[in-house]
Amino acid sequence: xxxxxxxxxxxxxxxxxxxxxxxxxxxxxxxxxxxxxxxxxxxxxxxxxxxxxxxxxxxxxxxxxxxxxxxxxxxxxxxxxxxxxxxxxxxxxxxxxxxxxxxxxxxxxxxxxxxxxxxxxxxxxxxxxxxxxxxxxxxxxx
Amino acid sequence: xxxxxxxxxxxxxxxxxxxxxxxxxxxxxxxxxxxxxxxxxxxxxxxxxxxxxxxxxxxxxxxxxxxxxxxxxxxxxxxxxxxxxxxxxxxxxxxxxxxxxxxxxxxxxx
Ligand SMILES: Nc1ncnc2c1ncn2[C@@H]1O[C@H](COP(=O)(O)OP(=O)(O)OP(=O)(O)O)[C@@H](O)[C@H]1O
Ligand SMILES: [Mg+2]
Numbered sequence: 180x181x182x183x184x185x186x187x188x189x190x191x192x193x194x195x196x197x198x199x200x201x202x203x204x205x206x207x208x209x210x211x212x213x214x215x216x217x218x219x220x221x222x223x224x225x226x227x228x229x230x231x232x233x234x235x236x237x238x239x240x241x242x243x244x245x246x247x248x249x250x251x252x253x254x255x256x257x258x259x260x261x262x263x264x265x266x267x268x269x270x271x272x273x274x275x276x277x278x279x280x281x282x283x284x285x286x287x288x289x290x291x292x293x294x295x296x297x298x299x300x301x302x303x304x305x306x307x308x309x310x311x312x313x314x315x316x317x318x319x320x321x
Numbered sequence: 322x323x324x325x326x327x328x329x330x331x332x333x334x335x336x337x338x339x340x341x342x343x344x345x346x347x348x349x350x351x352x353x354x355x356x357x358x359x360x361x362x363x364x365x366x367x368x369x370x371x372x373x374x375x376x377x378x379x380x381x382x383x384x385x386x387x388x389x390x391x392x393x394x395x396x397x398x399x400x401x402x403x404x405x406x407x408x409x410x411x412x413x414x415x416x417x418x419x420x421x422x423x424x425x426x427x428x429x430x431x
Contacts, residue, residue, distance in 0.1 A: 195379030219383045280372045285356035
């Protein structure tokens with residue numbers, strides 16, 4: 180099964196839509212609830228990061244027999260230092276975004292904690308690609 | 322305890338999401354940082370916050386929270402309220418500040 184969702188930078192009203200669709204699909208597939216929960220956390224944070232930090236993006240979701248791969252490709256400023264961005268508390272969020280309660284610098288650490296596998300690559304001035312892989316089995320692998 | 326019982330005991334306003342008043346409460350989480358709630362709140366918890374925009378409902382729904390309590394008489398934005406009704410997640414309110422309502426909630430469900 181393959182799905183695609185568009186994300187518009189700066190538009191917070193739809194943030195979480197793709198995560199919610201993925202959650203429904205995983206529940207239909209009877210995936211262990213703990214795994215569904217971890218998928219939701221990682222995907223939501225990735226989705227919000229495109230809204231908060233990039234200009235536009237696409238989410239590509241592929242469900243196969245044993246796993247789901249969620250790839251978020253955005254056009255945006257990119258991340259100059261990914262290692263620094265992964266640190267809890269690091270954030271470049273604007274003051275408007277912070278007033279909404281985003282910008283704690285916890286999103287990427289949340290993704291790292293919850294994804295079975297997380298790949299982040301970025302080109303400054305072009306954009307960022309985040310790939311989250313979740314396996315349907317092994318709830319104890321985290 | 323159900324959300325309905327909680328609203329009666331603490332005299333909370335029910336702005337919307339009445340369909341979920343039967344939700345069982347497993348605990349509580351208090352934060353105004355959305356990624357903190359995303360990462361650390363758990364299913365069935367009541368979330369106490371001063372954030373009134375629509376993203377709180379998205380988080381409550383994704384995390385299967387039992388209800389949201391807005392403190393200090395903060396009013397929900399219109400689209401927040403609409404989503405609470407669509408999802409059936411109770412959106413509650415109180416005149417109390419975060420410290421007071423958290424203490425009372427803790428006493429009731431600890
Ligand atoms: N898609 C992206 N495009 C550009 N920069 C990004 C992207 N995702 C993350 N970043 C950078 O990495 C930083 C850390 O991201 P992280 O998600 O951990 O925290 P945050 O989004 O700032 O706050 P929070 O997630 O707690 O609301 C961001 O502030 C931003 O500088
Ligand atoms: Mg983030």
